[in-house]
Amino acid sequence: MDKLSAQQRHANMAAIRSKDTKPEMIVRRGLWKRGFRYRLNHKRLPGHPDLVLRKYRTCIFVNGCFWHGHGVTMSPVDSLELKVESSLCCKIPKTNREFWVAKIRRNKERDKEEQRKLAEMGWHCITVWECELKPSKREETLDSIAFTLNHIWLQDHGAKTVPYQKVEEENENYLKAAEEEVSED
Numbered sequence: 001m002d003k004l005s006a007q008q009r010h011a012n013m014a015a016i017r018s019k020d021t022k023p024e025m026i027v028r029r030g031l032w033k034r035g036f037r038y039r040l041n042h043k044r045l046p047g048h049p050d051l052v053l054r055k056y057r058t059c060i061f062v063n064g065c066f067w068h069g070h071g072v073t074m075s076p077v078d079s080l081e082l083k084v085e086s087s088l089c090c091k092i093p094k095t096n097r098e099f100w101v102a103k104i105r106r107n108k109e110r111d112k113e114e115q116r117k118l119a120e121m122g123w124h125c126i127t128v129w130e131c132e133l134k135p136s137k138r139e140e141t142l143d144s145i146a147f148t149l150n151h152i153w154l155q156d157h158g159a160k161t162v163p164y165q166k167v168e169e170e171n172e173n174y175l176k177a178a179e180e181e182v183s184e185d
Contacts, residue, residue: 019041023062023130027145030145034146037053039054047059049125050062061111061125066104068107068129069108070129084097089130115127126148
């Protein structure tokens with residue numbers, strides 16, 4: 001039984017936002033401080049990603065652990081049993097359990113489908129979970145995102161590394177060619 005009245009429950013649920021959430025603001029400030037520029041909630045992309053970095057062809061989704069079922073294991077949709085195991089950061093309510101399981105399952109399926117569509121369009125997707133932005137893990141998570149974005153940029157722009165030995169061989173060949181030209185004169 002719910003401890004709140006219908007009006008109180010409605011007011012609580014209406015107060016939950018989809019944009020400018022605290023975890024999203026943490027990621028936005030962290031990326032801005034590290035020099036990354038982005039657009040918010042791009043309407044033309046599937047799923048309206050929270051952050052879009054066009055230079056890196058990357059979309060970042062900042063997901064709440066409860067709403068997107070972080071770490072929750074569910075039985076397949078077509079099975080007769082309704083097996084759902086909560087995770088450390090996502091506890092499925094005991095009241096109205098069927099509703100919440102169905103809602104979280106739909107959210108997880110929709111997230112997968114949207115990321116598949118973005119990948120087909122050539123976009124990279126990064127998912128940041130709310131529990132990864134707790135103060136103890138926050139800087140590590142933001143540094144990891146920055147590292148991933150830089151790695152994506154280097155991959156996309158074909159930055160090539162040349163082993164030191166190969167560089168030495170090329171220099172020796174160049175010097176030999178230069179000596180031959182000088183000795184002929």
